Amino acid sequence: MQVLPEKIQYENPLLSIKIWQATRAPHILYDWHHHPECELLLIQSGQLDVEAAGEIHSLRSGDVIVLGSSQLHRDRSHEEKVQYTVLQFDLQTFFDQSTIPYLQYFNETKVPLSTMNYVFRENPSARQEVARCIEEIYRETLTKDSGYELAVNLLIKKILLVLIRSDTQGLLANQDRVERIRLKPVLDYVEDSIGDRISVEDACRLANMSYYYFVKFFKKNMGLSFTEYVNFRKIKRAEQLLLTRDLSISEVGDLTGMPNMAHFYKMFKRFNHCSPKEFQKKMLAWGRE
Numbered sequence: 001m002q003v004l005p006e007k008i009q010y011e012n013p014l015l016s017i018k019i020w021q022a023t024r025a026p027h028i029l030y031d032w033h034h035h036p037e038c039e040l041l042l043i044q045s046g047q048l049d050v051e052a053a054g055e056i057h058s059l060r061s062g063d064v065i066v067l068g069s070s071q072l073h074r075d076r077s078h079e080e081k082v083q084y085t086v087l088q089f090d091l092q093t094f095f096d097q098s099t100i101p102y103l104q105y106f107n108e109t110k111v112p113l114s115t116m117n118y119v120f121r122e123n124p125s126a127r128q129e130v131a132r133c134i135e136e137i138y139r140e141t142l143t144k145d146s147g148y149e150l151a152v153n154l155l156i157k158k159i160l161l162v163l164i165r166s167d168t169q170g171l172l173a174n175q176d177r178v179e180r181i182r183l184k185p186v187l188d189y190v191e192d193s194i195g196d197r198i199s200v201e202d203a204c205r206l207a208n209m210s211y212y213y214f215v216k217f218f219k220k221n222m223g224l225s226f227t228e229y230v231n232f233r234k235i236k237r238a239e240q241l242l243l244t245r246d247l248s249i250s251e252v253g254d255l256t257g258m259p260n261m262a263h264f265y266k267m268f269k270r271f272n273h274c275s276p277k278e279f280q281k282k283m284l285a286w287g288r289e
Helices: 100-106 113-122 124-143 148-165 177-192 200-207 211-222 226-244 249-255 261-272 276-288
Strands: 017-024 029-034 038-045 048-052 055-059 064-067 073-077 082-089
Touching: 017 124, 038 048, 038 124, 048 064, 055 064, 064 113, 064 124, 082 124, 100 148, 100 177, 100 211, 113 124, 113 148, 124 148, 177 200, 177 211, 177 226, 200 211, 200 226, 211 226, 226 249, 226 261, 226 276, 249 261, 249 276, 261 276
Parallel strands: none
Antiparallel strands: 017 082, 029 073, 038 064, 038 082, 048 055, 048 073
């Protein structure tokens, strides 16, 4: 069996999403594949069978399915052509400091995101609300009215909110809130120290945990290792500085606590697939279009 990794190309560098409408001819099998982005499918007409995590979902007009990050899946059309909308997005980029604790709901270390499809089967209102959000995101990306990036951002968050609030089985939302509260001093420490060296030892003391317990605890609850999270937050701050301040790349590295340019470029490319200068040019060029 050959498994195909997909590379998603974002149209707008300000939005880590790709959305399009597709038509599938009858009796077409799209074999196993995966991509780092989460995926939502909305069926307009026809029937599409989607297989993921050992379960086959038979979808018809109006049905929605969610697939998790890097989750293997394949799909097959039937006797008639299928028309559907595909929405793919990078979950991490839609969380900021105020909402980052909720990222753990979707880290999939405990629950594959495809498990949440029971919500769409059992709750027609939730399914219709998410379908409306997908349709509105598609319209916003077509018309590109002023502020449409804000609209898309809000709609993605609304989809996540519907999943959390409709989770009657408690697969996402009923995780231990005490665990999230224990990490708040650590998250505040990271934000307050972006421009400095951030020490895992200091984080352990703030959380009142041993080193080995802390690194496992943080990874389990945040879906990222502590080092990955720190680098993620530093690069997010670097992105802000590149677009809002007249600074050199080395100055941005210094202000985000990454004075080693080789390390800064490596981390920046990991999260943005381009250099800081390329990111800056791309972003500013888009804003002038």
